[in-house]
Amino acid sequence: MKNSFDLREHDTYLNIVDVAERLFAGVGFQKTTVADIAHELHMSPANVYRFFSSKAEINEAVGRRLLSEIETTVGDIVRQSDSARQRLREIVIAIREAFAQRLRSNRKLFELVETAFNENWPIVHEHVEKLDKSLGEVIAQGAREGEFHVSDPELAAMLVRSACLQFCHPRLMLEREQEPEPTVDQMIDFCLAALG
Amino acid sequence: MKNSFDLREHDTYLNIVDVAERLFAGVGFQKTTVADIAHELHMSPANVYRFFSSKAEINEAVGRRLLSEIETTVGDIVRQSDSARQRLREIVIAIREAFAQRLRSNRKLFELVETAFNENWPIVHEHVEKLDKSLGEVIAQGAREGEFHVSDPELAAMLVRSACLQFCHPRLMLEREQEPEPTVDQMIDFCLAALG
Numbered sequence: 605m606k607n608s609f610d611l612r613e614h615d616t617y618l619n620i621v622d623v624a625e626r627l628f629a630g631v632g633f634q635k636t637t638v639a640d641i642a643h644e645l646h647m648s649p650a651n652v653y654r655f656f657s658s659k660a661e662i663n664e665a666v667g668r669r670l671l672s673e674i675e676t677t678v679g680d681i682v683r684q685s686d687s688a689r690q691r692l693r694e695i696v697i698a699i700r701e702a703f704a705q706r707l708r709s710n711r712k713l714f715e716l717v718e719t720a721f722n723e724n725w726p727i728v729h730e731h732v733e734k735l736d737k738s739l740g741e742v743i744a745q746g747a748r749e750g751e752f753h754v755s756d757p758e759l760a761a762m763l764v765r766s767a768c769l770q771f772c773h774p775r776l777m778l779e780r781e782q783e784p785e786p787t788v789d790q791m792i793d794f795c796l797a798a799l800g
Numbered sequence: 801m802k803n804s805f806d807l808r809e810h811d812t813y814l815n816i817v818d819v820a821e822r823l824f825a826g827v828g829f830q831k832t833t834v835a836d837i838a839h840e841l842h843m844s845p846a847n848v849y850r851f852f853s854s855k856a857e858i859n860e861a862v863g864r865r866l867l868s869e870i871e872t873t874v875g876d877i878v879r880q881s882d883s884a885r886q887r888l889r890e891i892v893i894a895i896r897e898a899f900a901q902r903l904r905s906n907r908k909l910f911e912l913v914e915t916a917f918n919e920n921w922p923i924v925h926e927h928v929e930k931l932d933k934s935l936g937e938v939i940a941q942g943a944r945e946g947e948f949h950v951s952d953p954e955l956a957a958m959l960v961r962s963a964c965l966q967f968c969h970p971r972l973m974l975e976r977e978q979e980p981e982p983t984v985d986q987m988i989d990f991c992l993a994a995l996g
Contacts, residue, residue: 798994
């Protein structure tokens with residue numbers, strides 16, 4: 605168990621992330637400096653640097669929180685008692701809706717996530733790995749219970765996620781809005797057909 | 801039939817596109833001005849503007865030529881006598897290889913295509929439409945000959961193209977290089993399974 609010193613440190617860490625997220629939502633992450641964040645928290649920039657070695661690390665921490673909210677939603681769906689087919693559909697729809705909702709509620713925070721994907725930040729890599737793990741669990745269950753005919757659930761998870769990329773990728777969602785695209789339900793039906 | 805005046809005009813149009821492509825390949829399309837292009841052709845910028853109402857239109861003309869080379873390759877595959885399954889595979893592999901080859905041979909021209917996709921230029925929309933048409937033809941043939949169980953080849957074409965997006969999209973190819981992605985063959989197998 606953490607001692608009280610560690611807890612206080614952890615609180616400060618969380619405060620920095622909270623304040624950074626608020627400032628990012630207001631003026632954008634590119635225009636927010638470590639000095640701005642320190643100022644809001646009535647602390648010195650040097651103190652912020654005790655927790656984050658660079659501004660980029662703060663960006664990643666805020667981005668990670670946004671993506672982990674999506675991962676939690678996906679995890680909740682994995683544990684539901686619906687059929688595997690139904691859960692796969694719900695997962696992709698939930699991810700798309702989470703990005704769309706972020707876009708509607710705060711364009712500037714959405715830009716942070718967009719940039720993370722554009723520049724391939726490590727948090728995106730982690731996010732994709734977690735997503736694959738969740739999809740893989742559902743597919744493996746579906747395979748055990750005869751819903752799918754799949755011998756490699758891990759590979760199948762990557763294939764479903766890749767096939768649904770335009771619904772799980774912030775910039776692609778925007779970019780492909782005007783194209784005559786399949787709907788998310790059509791794409792899921794296609795994937796479910798492939799899973800047999 | 802065009803008269804000689806039209807032909808001369810058409811030659812000038814092609815010369816402008818040729819020179820623009822050469823300059824774009826050298827210094828990049830953003831740094832190339834209409835004045836640079838006119839200078840290379842020993843003509844006035846005003847004369848260039850007789851053919852293109854803006855620099856953006858020249859960018860599009862160069863980009864269209866690059867994409868139409870890919871469309872020609874795809875069209876050639878459509879007319880081959882291989883099975884529909886084999887032709888679908890070859891189409892996606894050829895598109896990926898065409899982008900990869902452009903990336904290797906000239907990074908600056910690749911940037912033009914990348915920007916066209918990023919910014920959703922009309923030429924990309926046209927390219928995607930042509931691609932869908934070619935995929936749809938092969939799928940419709942495959943359906944007629946019992947290779948596929950597909951009732952809507954147009955929709956199926958969109959689904960295959962969307963599922964294979966990361967192999968047919970210049971920036972995604974770069975972005976997703978480091979991810980544990982399915983290979984193009986695995987993705988095609990997945991699509992073929994979905995097509996039944």
